[in-house]
Amino acid sequence: MTSVLGTPLAPLGGDGRPSFLVSDLHLGEGAAQAVANLVGVLQAARAAAARVLVLGDLFDAYVSARQVHVGVWRDVAAHFAAATSAGTEVVLLPGNRDYLLGSEFVAASGVRLVAGGLRGVLAGADTVLLHGDELCQNDLPYQRAKRWLRHPLTRAIARRLPLRLALRAAERARAKSQQVVGRGDPQRFLPTLAALGAVFATGAGRLVFGHIHRFAHGACDPGEYWVLPAFDATAVGLEARGDRLRPVRFDASGRCEPVPVPDSCPFAA
Ligand SMILES: [Mn+2]
Structure with a gap:
């Protein structure tokens, strides 16, 4: 297994199979x-015999292992379980809001939960798939916090929190991060050119990521x-x-229609 920007890359596998990719749900x-x-x-995906790759932030907030037993978290696990038990492969990357997803969610949903990113042949090109927070290298407070938030001890404590406490903590963290993003230097929250360079230095020819909530291609x-x-x-x-590889818009009835290829987006120095 290789890694890039501190994120381990697992093999994507499934060469040649159709895939649908979504992020930041x-x-x-x-x-x-x-x-x-x-x-x-x-x-x-089922109709097309395709697999589904979710590039992180499936959930707005997932902190406690107890969440999978209640509410929307239980419902989503059940939807995935129906799909995976019918033969659809679902692969899930952790995002910054749901990196505490664990074995309880895998057991309830049948998804493959990857600890990091993926690399492999996708639509004919050697491709790296990331959530994308590791690309925003100028956000130093976030990158520092990420190191201790993802420490095994911090994770173990958070995942054992009572549900209500866990959700309140997640809500506070998000309100604070919105304040910071609202005030901050916008350059701080852009992916950096150096980070893209590090990805392409692995020899991959394509990078797909989410996290910044900005549809772009370039x-x-x-x-x-x-x-x-x-x-x-x-x-x-x-x-x-x-x-x-083409962008599509899905609807609730299982149809998908192509949408125009978006413009490029800015990167920070
Ligand atoms: Mn994110």
Whole structure:
């Protein structure tokens, strides 16, 4: 296993199989439409014999292992379980909001939970798939906090928190991070060119990530990148089939329609 920017890369596997990629669904109580659209993705995948790759932040907040037994977290696990038991492969990368997902969610859903990113051939190109927070290297307070938040001891304590306490802690953390993002230097929250360079230095020719909630596609010598938008706001993802990678919009009835290829996005120095 290789790693890039501190994120381990597991083999993507499944060469040549069609895939649907979505990211940043931010599912929570009150996200009924996004949950319905996710069910549409699972239906579309089943019809196309495709696998589903979720590039992180499936949930708005997942802290305690108890969450999988209640509410939207239980419902989403059940939707995944219906899909995976019918033969659809679902692969889940952790995001910054749901990196505490663990074995209880895997057991309830049948998904493959990957501790980091993925690398392999996707639509004919050697591709790295990341959530994308590791690319935002200028956000030093976040990168420092990430190191202790993801420490095994911190994780173990958080995952044992009573449900109500866990959700309140997640809510406070998010309110604070929104304040910081609202005030901060916008350059601080952009992926850096150096981070993209580190990904392409692995020899991969394509990078796909989410996290920044900005739908984009462009070239970054010597590779190309795709940024997935927030699924809860757009229902848009990518379809990989044969050698073709194209953006599509899903609906709750299992249909997906191509959408125009988006413009490039800025990167920080
Ligand atoms: Mn994120």
